[in-house]
Amino acid sequence: EAGVAQSPRYKIIEKRQSVAFWCNPISGHATLYWYQQILGQGPKLLIQFQNNGVVDDSQLPKDRFSAERLKGVDSTLKIQPAKLEDSAVYLCASSFDRTGRHEQYFGPGTRLTVT
Amino acid sequence: AQKITQTQPGMFVQEKEAVTLDCTYDTSDPSYGLFWYKQPSSGEMIFLIYQGSYDQQNATEGRYSLNFQKARKSANLVISASQLGDSAMYFCAMKRGGYQKVTFGTGTKLQVIP
Numbered sequence: 143e144a145g146v147a148q149s150p151r152y153k154i155i156e157k158r159q160s161v162a163f164w165c166n167p168i169s170g171h172a173t174l175y176w177y178q179q180i181l182g183q184g185p186k187l188l189i190q191f192q193n194n195g196v197v198d199d200s201q202l203p204k205d206r207f208s209a210e211r212l213k214g215v216d217s218t219l220k221i222q223p224a225k226l227e228d229s230a231v232y233l234c235a236s237s238f239d240r241t242g243r244h245e246q247y248f249g250p251g252t253r254l255t256v257t
Numbered sequence: 258a259q260k261i262t263q264t265q266p267g268m269f270v271q272e273k274e275a276v277t278l279d280c281t282y283d284t285s286d287p288s289y290g291l292f293w294y295k296q297p298s299s300g301e302m303i304f305l306i307y308q309g310s311y312d313q314q315n316a317t318e319g320r321y322s323l324n325f326q327k328a329r330k331s332a333n334l335v336i337s338a339s340q341l342g343d344s345a346m347y348f349c350a351m352k353r354g355g356y357q358k359v360t361f362g363t364g365t366k367l368q369v370i371p
Contacts, residue, residue, distance in 0.1 A: 184361035184362055184364050185302070185361045186361075187358070187360070187361075190359075197358070231300065233302065235302070237357070242290075242309065243290060243307045243309070244290065244352055244357045245307055246292075246294075246302075246304065246359065248301060248302035248303075249301075251300050251301070253300075
């Protein structure tokens with residue numbers, strides 16, 4: 143079974159530029175999460191999708207961040223315009239309720255550097 | 258507010274010894290789940306173990322066990338027979354609510370000494 147795929151793995155942009163990250167979850171996983179992990183901190187949930195609907199986006203800075211999950215499969219997270227404080231690793235995860243546990247499977251992450 | 262607290266920013270353990278990583282949580286939901294994830298220096302997050310709030314027994318997965326004390330709202334991870342490959346960041350996380358919202362703690366950095 144293929145894992146969660148993310149691209150790109152690394153991205154360097156200047157502040158005020160825009161950037162987009164892509165995530166393809168494990169096949170059949172209904173729930174998809176985007177996290178921001180700043181160096182030395184735990185992951186912070188940005189947005190959670192259940193199929194193609196948003197369940198939680200309370201911590202998403204909506205003035206600059208947007209995300210979509212068309213057709214309930216892969217997802218794109220966009221930042222426009224980027225700020226220095228957006229430098230972080232962006233993790234995508236997916237889960238499926240086989241046993242009631244909903245453990246999350248994570249992709250390798252995208253390391254964003256804003257200069 | 259739903260919250261996860263990991264009070265140990267860093268821990269050292271001798272190889273082959275056991276180590277306990279602390280995690281306390283706060284939630285008003287009667288139904289919730291607790292996870293531990295490992296994040297090596299390479300960056301990927303790896304699921305280790307899960308404990309449901311209604312589970313009667315403490316969870317175990319190989320060398321990992323979860324010391325679940327519901328009244329104290331604690332869910333400590335015990336790693337037995339530590340190995341050098343166990344050196345990593347360890348995160349405690351909690352899911353609750355109908356849509357399984359997940360909150361992570363700040364992590365504990367474990368270093369295994371040969």
